[in-house]
Amino acid sequence: MNLADRVSQIEYAIRDVVVPATELEKKGITVIKLNIGDPLKFDFETPHHMTEALCQAAKDNMNFYGPSEGLPRLREAICKREQSLNGRTCNPGQIIVTNGISEGISMLFGALLEPSDEILVPGPTYPPYMAYTRFYGGNPVSYRTIEEEGWVPDIEDMEAKISKKTKAITVINPNNPTGAVYPKKVLMELQRVAADHDILLITDEIYDEMVFDKPHETFPVTDAPMVIVNGFSKVYLATGWRIGYAVFCNCDELKEGVLRQARIRLCTNTLCQVAAAEALEGSQEHIPLLVKKLKERRDFAWKRLNEIEGVSASKPEGAFYIFPKIPARDDKKFVLDLLKEKHVLFVHGSGFCPEFGKGHLRSVVLPTIDVLEEAYNRLEEFVKAHC
Ligand SMILES: Cc1ncc(COP(=O)(O)O)c(C=O)c1O
Known part of the structure; x- marks a missing residue:
């Protein structure tokens, strides 16, 4: 069947990288997923x-x-x-x-x-x-x-x-x-x-x-x-x-x-x-609690990522993402190799803009600090070994 041209160009980097991660999971490997901006996949609940x-x-x-x-x-x-x-x-x-x-x-x-x-x-x-x-x-x-x-x-x-x-x-x-x-x-x-x-x-x-x-x-x-x-x-x-x-x-x-x-x-x-x-x-009480939790995680992510040699991130002031520069020009290969070797999933920056996003990756800061720490430790090991 010939598909319409209009769908042939559609890409959605955030979900596209899930395919190789799912392959790893099928083999019984646990992947730390920092790709999708869904708080409900972490320790957040609908009020x-x-x-x-x-x-x-x-x-x-x-x-x-x-x-x-x-x-x-x-x-x-x-x-x-x-x-x-x-x-x-x-x-x-x-x-x-x-x-x-x-x-x-x-x-x-x-x-x-x-x-x-x-x-x-x-x-x-x-x-x-x-x-x-x-x-x-x-x-x-x-x-x-x-x-x-x-x-x-x-x-x-x-x-x-x-x-x-x-x-x-x-x-x-x-x-x-x-x-x-x-x-x-x-x-x-x-x-x-x-x-x-x-x-x-x-x-x-x-x-x-x-x-x-x-x-x-x-x-x-x-x-x-x-x-x-x-x-x-x-x-x-x-x-x-x-x-x-x-x-x-x-x-x-x-x-x-x-x-x-x-x-x-x-x-x-x-x-x-x-x-x-x-x-x-109704009540808006969950919002300050949510912001407090996210701020702690943002603070940790920003500090820890900037400690990694070759990685630098400007401080996010809102939302729940961080977009550090990485020491690799081919950011998609970097993200996929990191996934294969260290079982941590980020999204490549060029998926958000080939011109202004390349050479970066996006991490959500939604997980608890111990999970973020483990993920960024693995990122550091990977950068030390390959960059
Ligand atoms: C900037 C921005 N707009 C819209 C959406 C999607 O929103 P919705 O769940 O309402 O479709 C997202 C989801 O990540 C987003 O980051």
Whole structure:
């Protein structure tokens, strides 16, 4: 069978490296997996009031198809969160609930892109922003983020890369894979560039409350077009529920284009939407505890990795990743050889951007410190032996 061209180019580095790891596991070998950003695979649990609400919704027979744009209660709660956390005023009519941000990215690019259109993405970036752009026939264009300055966007580079074909600028803050948290000044510059060129800004804020050293700043609502994407996978520890959302500011047509796609997939999981509303309306006590735990692990990872000769990492200020430079040009080979020899799994930096990610790897900092220590000891042995 001949597969469509649009799928032949799809890559997802974070999951692609799992294939050789699974082969090792089939042989009975235990692999320390530091590749996937899923807190639920480590010692983190979905807050109890959320799981209770989920069970209760099922018992209350809310087992029906919901509206394609999402349950009104959830969209109302999202507006309240936007107001209280970010001072941004919006109404439920601006919101579409999606099967995670992932589906939101797909539907946004599905509505935006004609063949050879361009999306500006951070270099390095969360890979689906590149993959979905290609899927819809477009070209992702990476703007540099500056490692020496804590991986903040290089505004000049971004502006120079805007062309007639640029349909959107994507910003991920806090960032995956670098853990960078952008200063207000940089955000304001970024927003100015987008407005000056009349280009849509897409802001991915999925790690917004996971910050360690300074508050999370974000874009205010202006009269320029902007889409905010967010969800329940990270801060609310519910990766498997697949609930995310997009808030459309000054872009009604785009919202309509996304809604048409949302209608053909009927709706997102109704029960999980009820529980997601409960997450926003109920206790937020788990968040400071979560941040405290992550900060301790971030501190350890950053210190230990920088002790390894030839390895250097800038300090992540948010999310739960670290993106050290490694002493190897072929980072994919490095990661796969390390897996084979030392049974530790990272993701190669070039999977997040061939140009600005190469020569790096991404590690999650989610495991307990003893697991991180064991993994980084093995990394050190490997670097000493081969680099
Ligand atoms: C920046 C970023 N956006 C979106 C996602 C995916 O979110 P969701 O689970 O809501 O699809 C991730 C997951 O790692 C991410 O890092």
